Amino acid sequence: MEQQIKSIEQEVRDFTITSNELLENFRLKFISKKGLIPSLFEELKKASPEEKKKLGKELNALKQLAEGKYKSAQEETENTADKPHEEIDLSLPVIPHKLGNQHPLSLTRYRIIEIFERLGFNLADGPEIEDDWHNFTALNFPPNHPAREMQDTFFIEKNPDVLLRTHTSNVQVRLMKKQPPPIRSIMPGRVFRNEAISARAHCFFHQVEGLYIDKNVGFADLKQTLYSFAQEMYGKDIKIRYRPSFFPFTEPSAEIDISCLICKGKGCNLCKHSGWVEIAGSGMVHPNVLRHGNIDPEEYTGFAFGMGIERVTQLLFQVNDLRLYSENDTRFLRQFRPVLS
Ligand code: DAH
Numbered sequence: 001m002e003q004q005i006k007s008i009e010q011e012v013r014d015f016t017i018t019s020n021e022l023l024e025n026f027r028l029k030f031i032s033k034k035g036l037i038p039s040l041f042e043e044l045k046k047a048s049p050e051e052k053k054k055l056g057k058e059l060n061a062l063k064q065l066a067e068g069k070y071k072s073a074q075e076e077t078e079n080t081a082d083k084p085h086e087e088i089d090l091s092l093p094v095i096p097h098k099l100g101n102q103h104p105l106s107l108t109r110y111r112i113i114e115i116f117e118r119l120g121f122n123l124a125d126g127p128e129i130e131d132d133w134h135n136f137t138a139l140n141f142p143p144n145h146p147a148r149e150m151q152d153t154f155f156i157e158k159n160p161d162v163l164l165r166t167h168t169s170n171v172q173v174r175l176m177k178k179q180p181p182p183i184r185s186i187m188p189g190r191v192f193r194n195e196a197i198s199a200r201a202h203c204f205f206h207q208v209e210g211l212y213i214d215k216n217v218g219f220a221d222l223k224q225t226l227y228s229f230a231q232e233m234y235g236k237d238i239k240i241r242y243r244p245s246f247f248p249f250t251e252p253s254a255e256i257d258i259s260c261l262i263c264k265g266k267g268c269n270l271c272k273h274s275g276w277v278e279i280a281g282s283g284m285v286h287p288n289v290l291r292h293g294n295i296d297p298e299e300y301t302g303f304a305f306g307m308g309i310e311r312v313t314q315l316l317f318q319v320n321d322l323r324l325y326s327e328n329d330t331r332f333l334r335q336f337r338p339v340l341s
Pocket residue numbers: 166167168169209210247249250280281282283284303304305306307
């Protein structure tokens with residue numbers, strides 16, 4: 001038995017543990033219940049008392065040696081060996097790169113621009129921070145017009161009057177001063193009004209202004225231009241109507257309605273059961289406005305219109321709540337794709 005103890009001791013010393021697997025093998029071989037060392041303890045029971053004393057000591061030393069080696073190897077392998085590492089699976093499909101998409105109002109704006117460009121209109125631009133003259137006075141607004149009041153207009157300074165433009169019509173006279181007729185331009189942009197925010201109103205929204213000034217421009221040109229636009233935008237079956245109206249900067253003036261796309265003219269919530277939806281204000285440019293733009297009204301005439309981009313978009317994509325356009329919720333914004341021409 002003494003011999004056995006010696007050779008097992010040598011085996012314990014020679015055993016190299018470099019992985020969890022070898023550690024377990026070591027434990028099974030030497031220390032576990034059915035391992036070599038416990039079986040030697042079993043055998044020791046049969047030995048004489050004297051032998052027991054001597055061999056017991058040696059066996060205990062072997063046991064301590066094996067257990068000590070096991071413990072320190074265990075600590076070491078915990079720190080280093082066989083940590084599970086992520087394997088790269090090259091056959092997995094790639095994580096798709098999310099593509100952004102354009103805002104529905106931008107999609108509509110580009111579509112409007114595209115249609116009017118084909119009708120011969122070019123693109124013009126004007127400032128959002130404007131003076132009273134271009135926003136009101138030059139457009140024939142009388143000094144006491146209610147639109148100038150604080151409840152409608154965001155004034156930045158009251159004297160001199162600096163304000164956030166309330167409509168894109170502010171670009172009209174700027175354009176007239178910049179270039180002689182013929183003028184055939186559209187002017188998209190953001191406008192601001194002091195309104196409580198709801199599903200139907202917002203403190204800012206978007207318009208597209210249109211201006212066509214040349215010799216012999218008449219109301220028929222206005223009608224056909226906007227009819228062509230509506231057909232391109234909404235399809236050949238669209239109906240259009242002109243309602244007499246008033247704007248200080250046009251004479252005569254008309255509001256333009258198109259047949260409701262949601263109920264096809266039968267009557268629904270969007271069209272307030274009238275079958276018609278207003279999309280623009282329009283009219284023949286007032287002679288005073290032409291004069292403010294240094295254009296002789298005896299020689300030139302023109303038409304103008306101002307269209308709400310939100311409204312055109314609502315009809316296109318059937319979105320009823322204006323607030324969705326500025327909340328920047330990507331779950332909403334992700335849903336829109338270009339309108340095909
Ligand atoms: N500026 C008007 C508005 O914001 C819309 C408008 C009406 C524009 C008639 C025009 C026009 O150019 O001729 O309500």
